[in-house]
Amino acid sequence: MxxxxxxxxxxxxxxxxxxxxxxxxxxxxxxxxxxxxxxxxxxxxxxxxxxHLDSKFFHTIWVILRYPGLITKEYNENKRARYMPPIRLYVFVSLVFFVSLQAPHVYDKSNQKELEKQELDEYFEDSKRELQIYLDSLNSAYLNYRSDSLLLSKQSISIDDSLAKTGQMHWSLVDSIRLKLDSIEQKHIEFKNHPVSMDSLYKILQNEQDSVNINIGNIKFDLTRSEFNKLKSGSDELIDSFILSKNQQPNYFNRITVKQTLKLANGGEDYVHRMTEKIIKFSSGSFFFLMPIFGFLLYLFYIRRKRNYYEYLIFSLHLHIVVFLVLGILFLINIFIELEYYYFLIGIALLYFYLVKALRLNYDQSRLRTFFKSLLLMFIYSIFLLLALVITVILGFFTV
Known part of the structure; x- marks a missing residue:
């Protein structure tokens, strides 16, 4: 207050x-x-x-970043009045972190219209330029051929039929290319008069394709455009019939997988963005299970210390707060200034150094022992992180 x-x-x-x-x-x-x-x-x-941003918040942030492990040590020694409660701090910091993950999409949307206009113009100009270059090279080749043919004819070599046939083929090909150029020019004018998004252009270009290739585990197939359009709006019976035609069992998993994959193939960038938002949402919830797991791993690693599990859970909370703070700051900077990948590698390296320092301060073991314990700890925890990531991606894919 x-x-x-x-x-x-x-x-x-x-x-x-x-x-x-x-x-x-x-x-x-x-x-x-x-x-x-x-x-x-x-x-x-x-x-x-x-x-709840009072003086405790800023003091807690300063101590937790400046002195690895100190806030956990003092909190477990009941010196907690000066610090913000870890649960409240975690909720706030994790909120900022997961918002920063979604922020680039929001920021991109603010500039999307102008960027899309530029991309559309570049697409049409590149297409016209490529066709014009091809047309020029074709004309140049034909003129050279005609010049050589006339030279040969002066030497009484009969090539009249060959020259005539080549000329017919040349002008037929030239007319075809010019028609394509006119078609592209007309579409360019239409898009300028009636702006569309890149996603719409993606769908237009996609609809012009003759077939759609889809690969789902053991189910691999090519569909004609008409089959694809029929299947994506079809009933469960139609999808089951299709799965059977691919020598697969039409169970619930295969049915929902085909449906979602058809949505993904048809949805374009918008579908990917919605799926990403779902994955981020599930990821934020997954850490409420991952943090106690990390605390339990600490409990097993230092079981001879005879401490309560609660103390290891507090350590886990504070560590995840620091992780979200550091990565969140990097992601926020990346919105406005595109960072090279090594900045994130440096951030991860600093976080590992932070973990080693915090473990050494709280559990008072040698540097070498703490180093190897931290390596093994992070290896095991990475397995849980990977498992959580797989689950969140699956949930994001099947619930979008």
Whole structure:
């Protein structure tokens, strides 16, 4: 809540006379605070109530980043009043982190129209340029051939039939290329007059393809465009019939896999964005299971310490907070300045160094022992992370 309270002398609820330092009524528990204040006061209270950003927050962030493992050590020693509660801090930091993962898509959308217009123009101009180059080279080759043929004819070599046939083929091919150029030019004008998104262009180009290639595990097949359009809007019976035609069992998994794959093949970029949002959503929830697992791994690694599991869980919470802080900052910077991949590698290396320092401070073992334990710990935890990633991708694919 806001720190600048307007105090009362008497509790309006029960009539108790407040002492100088009493912030709450000892009789009824009501806060010593006059509610009738300017709207600015309540806006400040609202922001602080939602985010809980007080001096504890900034002090906690400073300590947790500057001194690896110190906040966990002091929190487990019951020196916790100066710090923000780890659960509350984790909720806030993870929210910022997962928002930063989705932010590039939102940021791209703000510039999407102008970028799409440029991409469309480039697409049409490149197509016209390639055809024109081909046309010019064709004309040049024909002129050279005609020049050589005339030279040979002067030497009484009969090539009239060959020259005539070549000329017919040449002008037929030239007419075909010019028709394509005119068609592209016409489409370019139409797109300028009636703007469309790149996703729409993708679908238009996709519909012009003769076939669609789809690969789903053991089910591999090519569809004509008409078969694809019929199947994607078909009933379960039609899809089952199709699966049987590919010598596969028409069970629930195969049926839903075919349906979702057809959606993916037909949906374009929009489908991919929606699936990505689903994956991020499930990923954020998965860490509520992963953090206790990491804490339990710590418990097993240091089981001789005879400490409660709660202490290892606090360590896990604080470590994941630091991970989300560092990676979240990198992702936020990457929205505005495209970072090279090695910046993220440096970030991961720093996080590993942080883990080693935090383990050494909290469990007081040698550097070498702590180093090897941390390597083994991260290897095992990476397996759980990979498993969680696979599950979230599957959930994202099947629920979009």
């Amino acid at each position: 806001a720190r600048n309270k307007i105090k009362q002398q008497v509790c309006a609820n029960c009539g108790h006379y407040f002492g100088q330092d009493e912030n709450f009524c000892p009789k009824c528990g009501q806060e010593n605070h006059t509610p009738n204040q300017p709207i600015k006061h309540y806006l400040v209270e609202l922001v602080e109530a939602l985010l």
